Amino acid sequence: MAKVKLLIAEDDVVIAQNLALTLEEIGYEVCNTVSSGEDLLLQVHQHHPDLVILDITLEGKLDGIETAAILARSTQVPFIFMTALSDRETIDRAKQTNPHAYLVKPFDVRTLQSSIEVAIHNAATRLQPETPASEATPAQEPADNYLLHNSLFVKVRNRLEKVSLKEIVWAEAQDIYCNIKTQNHIYLVSQSLKNLEQRLPAKDFMRVHRSYIVRLTAIQAIEDNHILIGNKQIPIGNTHKDNLLNRLQIL
CATH class of the missing domain: 3.40.50.2300 (Response regulator)
Structure with missing residues (x-):
């Protein structure tokens, strides 16, 4: 046993x-x-x-x-x-x-x-049998009831901290969680990178790898299939590279 x-x-x-x-x-x-x-x-x-x-x-x-x-x-x-x-x-x-x-x-x-x-x-x-997929109630699309669209609130110990979207420079997947990097902090949040991606405006942020989202204006350089933001090297996935280059003004 x-x-x-x-x-x-x-x-x-x-x-x-x-x-x-x-x-x-x-x-x-x-x-x-x-x-x-x-x-x-x-x-x-x-x-x-x-x-x-x-x-x-x-x-x-x-x-x-x-x-x-x-x-x-x-x-x-x-x-x-x-x-x-x-x-x-x-x-x-x-x-x-x-x-x-x-x-x-x-x-x-x-x-x-x-x-x-x-x-x-x-x-x-406590474990209950899962409801068969054929009997499951279709998920309802949540209404856009967010009070603020330029910020997220992140739980830190016993309080919610307001994080401005403009302060976020990149986000990294950590299994079913993710790290959000701002100019001064790294926050661990109980959201998948996919869920976070849906909360971030596509005009400012882009998925560049299966494990990374970056703020486009935070990119300082691209070298050897890596994005450089400060001292952080972020890999560029093959399936995302063309889309990324198309959104940059390259001379």
């Missing part, structure tokens, strides 16, 4: 290593340990764990609760919070993500093991 595969997100390296060793000793497989929410979201799609165990306090821009919210929207992987935080505000925030367990440090091995078993069992019972 295959071992249950776990992925751990913990910003304290010593705690992460000790937890991984403990879990392996009681029969689980730990596929990886990471220290940030951004890394966890990438690793989930590489390792396909049966369960994620994550601390609420993490490195990077995403805390554990924000990471879990993205995880819940994009996958069916169950997750357990482990944290030293037990205040009402934190618990209320955590509850919004529907975690499969909430462990307050310190906890013993027996509590951890029982929480993992119950979480995996409950996750399996």
